[in-house]
Amino acid sequence: MHDVLPEDAPLWQLIRDAAQRVAERYDYHQITTPIVEDTRVFLRAVGEDSDIGSKEMYAFEDRGGDSIALRPEGTAGVVRSYVEHGMASRPHPLRLWYLGPFFRYDRPQAGRYRQLNQFGVELIGDSTPAADAEVIDLQRAFYAELGLTDLTLRINSIGTPATRERYVEALREHLRPHAASLSADSQRRLDDNVLRVLDSKDDANNEAVLNAPAILDHLDPEDLAHFDAVRAYLDALDITYTVDPRIVRGLDYYTHTVWEFEPANAGGQSTVGAGGRYDGLVEMIGGQGTPAVGFGTGIERIALNLREHIYPDGLEARPIDLAMVALGEAGPAAALRLAAQLRAKGFRVRNATPGRSMKAQLRSANRANARYAAILGDSEATEGVAQLKPLLVEGDQRTLPLADIPDALRAN
Numbered sequence: 001m002h003d004v005l006p007e008d009a010p011l012w013q014l015i016r017d018a019a020q021r022v023a024e025r026y027d028y029h030q031i032t033t034p035i036v037e038d039t040r041v042f043l044r045a046v047g048e049d050s051d052i053g054s055k056e057m058y059a060f061e062d063r064g065g066d067s068i069a070l071r072p073e074g075t076a077g078v079v080r081s082y083v084e085h086g087m088a089s090r091p092h093p094l095r096l097w098y099l100g101p102f103f104r105y106d107r108p109q110a111g112r113y114r115q116l117n118q119f120g121v122e123l124i125g126d127s128t129p130a131a132d133a134e135v136i137d138l139q140r141a142f143y144a145e146l147g148l149t150d151l152t153l154r155i156n157s158i159g160t161p162a163t164r165e166r167y168v169e170a171l172r173e174h175l176r177p178h179a180a181s182l183s184a185d186s187q188r189r190l191d192d193n194v195l196r197v198l199d200s201k202d203d204a205n206n207e208a209v210l211n212a213p214a215i216l217d218h219l220d221p222e223d224l225a226h227f228d229a230v231r232a233y234l235d236a237l238d239i240t241y242t243v244d245p246r247i248v249r250g251l252d253y254y255t256h257t258v259w260e261f262e263p264a265n266a267g268g269q270s271t272v273g274a275g276g277r278y279d280g281l282v283e284m285i286g287g288q289g290t291p292a293v294g295f296g297t298g299i300e301r302i303a304l305n306l307r308e309h310i311y312p313d314g315l316e317a318r319p320i321d322l323a324m325v326a327l328g329e330a331g332p333a334a335a336l337r338l339a340a341q342l343r344a345k346g347f348r349v350r351n352a353t354p355g356r357s358m359k360a361q362l363r364s365a366n367r368a369n370a371r372y373a374a375i376l377g378d379s380e381a382t383e384g385v386a387q388l389k390p391l392l393v394e395g396d397q398r399t400l401p402l403a404d405i406p407d408a409l410r411a412n
Contacts, residue, residue: 001115002300010315011303016099018145019119023097026138028121031096033077035103039067041080044284056104070103074120074296075253075278076285082124083287092125099299113300120275120296124282127291129226132257132277133233139261139273139295140239146302147310151272154244155230155259158195158215159223161280164255167218168194178208195248214245223256230257253281257293263305272305273297316369318348319392321409323365326352328378335376338386338402345406366391372409 004012023030039059059069071077078096081087087094099119106114121138123131136153143151158164172194179187183202186209190197203209219227234241247258258276275295282290307314322342326335332354339349350368352361358375365373375387386405389397393412400408 002113007314008303010317011306011311012299014315015119015146015299015302015306019097019099019142022138022142022145023121025141026095026121026134028095028097028138031078031081031098032100033071033074033081033098035071035101036068037071037077037080039069041285042069042072042076044076056106058103058105072102072104074098074100074102074118075122075281075294078122078294079124079281079285079287079292083282083285087124088288088290093131094124095121096124097121112298117299118296119299120294122292122294124292125290126293127279129229129257130233131291131293132230133237133239135275135293135295136234136259137237137239139275139297142297143261143272143302146306148272148302148305150264150309151261152264153239153241153259153261154247155234155241155257156215156243156245156247157219157223157227157230157256158248158254158258158276159219160255163219163223164195164215167213167215170213170218171195171197174212175208178206181206181208198246198248212246215248216243216245226256253278253284255279259295261297270301272301319369319371320348320350321371322347322405323350323361323368323370323373323391324352325358325361325365325373325375325389326354327358327376328381330378330381331376334381335374338374338376338405341402342406342409347406347409362389371412374405 020030039057042057057069057072059067062068078098082094097120099117101115101117103115106112108114119142121135123135140153143149159167172190175182175190175194175197179190182190182197183200186197186200186203189200197203197209198212200209231241241259247260254276256277256279258274260271260274262271273295274297275293277291277293279291280289282288282292322339324335324339326332332352335352339351342349350365350370353364356364362373369392371390371392373389373391375389380386380399385399385401387397387399388405388408390412395412
């Protein structure tokens with residue numbers, strides 16, 4: 001787990017603001033679910049044999065003897081809320097977005113931690129390929145809003161659960177003779193979650209995995225028609241993509257379209273965000289059968305890419321409007337009053353540090369990235385004025401009545 005330090009905050013705020021702007025442009029509405037849920041919510045959704053269900057979830061017994069878990073992903077909690085609050089009665093499709101922390105006991109690596117933050121959307125109640133394309137387009141637009149345009153979109157279809165079951169048997173039959181060449185994790189997955197062998201980090205270059213049968217060859221006509229329509233919509237949106245049959249996603253609830261965005265030439269282990277359709281999940285959680293599609297994208301991985309490609313020196317905090325410089329006996333109280341009045345008008349104002357020299361306080365104002373400094377000593381306090389000194393803007397220092405300070409700040 002890691003801290004987001006003050007110098008990191010402007011970049012994180014940039015990402016959060018972009019997420020909200022883009023989601024609202026597409027008419028998605030924010031939902032916030034609890035960080036802690038009944039463990040069964042996640043086990044039903046992700047599957048007990050998935051990596052999340054079997055070894056990554058922070059699950060424990062509370063004081064009342066109930067099994068609860070820190071949420072490892074966003075979709076299951078959103079769907080549980082959808083069912084619990086009777087959202088099926090609302091006009092559909094329902095468009096939702098979320099942003100917050102999630103927890104997985106995962107192997108830490110660059111941009112990935114055991115407490116992670118994600119932005120995600122869920123489009124519930126639309127089975128058409130156009131919905132898949134809309135969600136992919138929203139995700140692409142979010143990255144573009146941040147300046148991350150050099151990303152590769154890889155897509156695949158895993159069909160219906162029946163299709164997937166047929167493919168799982170074919171894949172297991174292909175891999176079993178090569179079991180000794182696979183990693184220990186992949187050998188275990190041969191029996192309980194063989195699809196995950198395809199995106200194993202340890203077996204990415206294993207010949208048996210590279211030559212495995214493609215799920216696209218096992219799709220039925222309806223599956224293929226859905227996937228072809230999704231691709232046609234992406235073509236209409238001028239969204240470039242690569243069909244990659246090795247993308248299967250590791251969660252049990254996915255059906256039909258699945259996808260990943262990753263930095264160009266980065267390989268499959270640097271995924272920035274991923275998503276897919278999950279037509280059976282609402283029913284798994286206890287609701288009526290309802291189609292849905294969504295994505296999740298990691299804020300830490302996005303921040304890492306922004307630092308590498310766009311903001312190598314970080315992102316400066318927005319300048320504050322004014323830093324107070326208080327001198328003498330009466331200056332500090334006058335400075336506090338002026339600062340409070342200006343904040344009430346919406347200005348960003350830094351308090352003074354009485355007792356320090358004017359030079360030291362001005363140095364502090366410069367370090368705070370203040371546009372102006374307001375100097376108030378005993379004579380200024382008596383006369384109801386302040387000396388307004390430009391720091392980041394052009395102009396000369398001048399003495400102004402306190403009532404004129406707001407207009408002076410607005411002027412530049």
